[in-house]
Amino acid sequence: MTTKIRFEGVGRTFPIRGGRERLTALEDIDLHIAQGEFTVIVGPSGCGKSTLLDLLAGLGTPTSGQVLLDGEPVTGPGVDRGIVFQQYALLPWRTAQGNVEFGLEAIGVPKRDRAELAREYLELVDLASFADRHPHELSGGMKQRVAIARSLAYDPGVLLMDEPFAALDAQTRESLQDELRRIWQRTGKTIVFITHGIDEAVYLGQRVAVLTSRPGRIKSVVDIVLDRSAAEDIRSTPEFARYRHEIWTLLHDEVVRAQELEKEAVSA
Numbered sequence: 001m002t003t004k005i006r007f008e009g010v011g012r013t014f015p016i017r018g019g020r021e022r023l024t025a026l027e028d029i030d031l032h033i034a035q036g037e038f039t040v041i042v043g044p045s046g047c048g049k050s051t052l053l054d055l056l057a058g059l060g061t062p063t064s065g066q067v068l069l070d071g072e073p074v075t076g077p078g079v080d081r082g083i084v085f086q087q088y089a090l091l092p093w094r095t096a097q098g099n100v101e102f103g104l105e106a107i108g109v110p111k112r113d114r115a116e117l118a119r120e121y122l123e124l125v126d127l128a129s130f131a132d133r134h135p136h137e138l139s140g141g142m143k144q145r146v147a148i149a150r151s152l153a154y155d156p157g158v159l160l161m162d163e164p165f166a167a168l169d170a171q172t173r174e175s176l177q178d179e180l181r182r183i184w185q186r187t188g189k190t191i192v193f194i195t196h197g198i199d200e201a202v203y204l205g206q207r208v209a210v211l212t213s214r215p216g217r218i219k220s221v222v223d224i225v226l227d228r229s230a231a232e233d234i235r236s237t238p239e240f241a242r243y244r245h246e247i248w249t250l251l252h253d254e255v256v257r258a259q260e261l262e263k264e265a266v267s268a
């Protein structure tokens, strides 16, 4: 498989205390992601997960090392990467269809093609019959489906997702997880997905990268191999529980360390 994304010795610091000091958010990140792979990133709060995704999205630049996409350094945002955030970020005055078309307008897709493409992607996320509804008429899960359709409509090779299901109730979250896996299998996108949920990570990921507490480094990368056809409820199988426990154990020490860091920061 060809390598799509490479983090090579990536570090990111931010100026703090009026620029007199710098906070190290990420340190020495080496991570290779293959074309079409589904990678999940987990780590304690504040360990730099969003920072890592921002670097890949081109919304920030590394202070050391480099981020390569198809062998080229990332220098800014681009339509080769779609992003889905926790908040839906839909335009309230536009319908579902209009929101999906919006991204296509921005890249200059002709009007007649926009409508057709938007319909196609609303169908992919099972929302064809809600195309003319406005965001306030849609549930949280539906809004996030529209956001996914919007990001996919301009056909980026890479889909970046920053806790996209965190604000949803458990049932909706599980159905969107299924939907996302189906979309991934159907489209072959390279997906990088951030979550706090260990179950979500094991369920979705082909690989789960666990970060240390700040400064975020790669603590471990766990390959998830599950026979998904073996059980109707894969989450209740012993294999699933084993992966869950493995990742929980990797995270546990880091979460304790992150909490200590937080206490130190508050009392400093």
Ligand SMILES: Nc1ncnc2c1ncn2[C@@H]1O[C@H](COP(=O)(O)OP(=O)(O)OP(=O)(O)O)[C@@H](O)[C@H]1O
Residues within 6 Å of the ligand: 014, 015, 016, 023, 025, 043, 044, 045, 046, 047, 048, 049, 050, 051, 052, 214
């Ligand atoms: N623009 C910025 N300026 C200063 N510090 C920043 C900036 N962006 C992020 N940070 C700091 O960098 C660290 C990593 O932040 P980041 O949001 O990437 O973590 P995270 O793992 O995504 O957190 P969470 O799990 O809580 O969403 C945090 O300490 C954060 O306060």
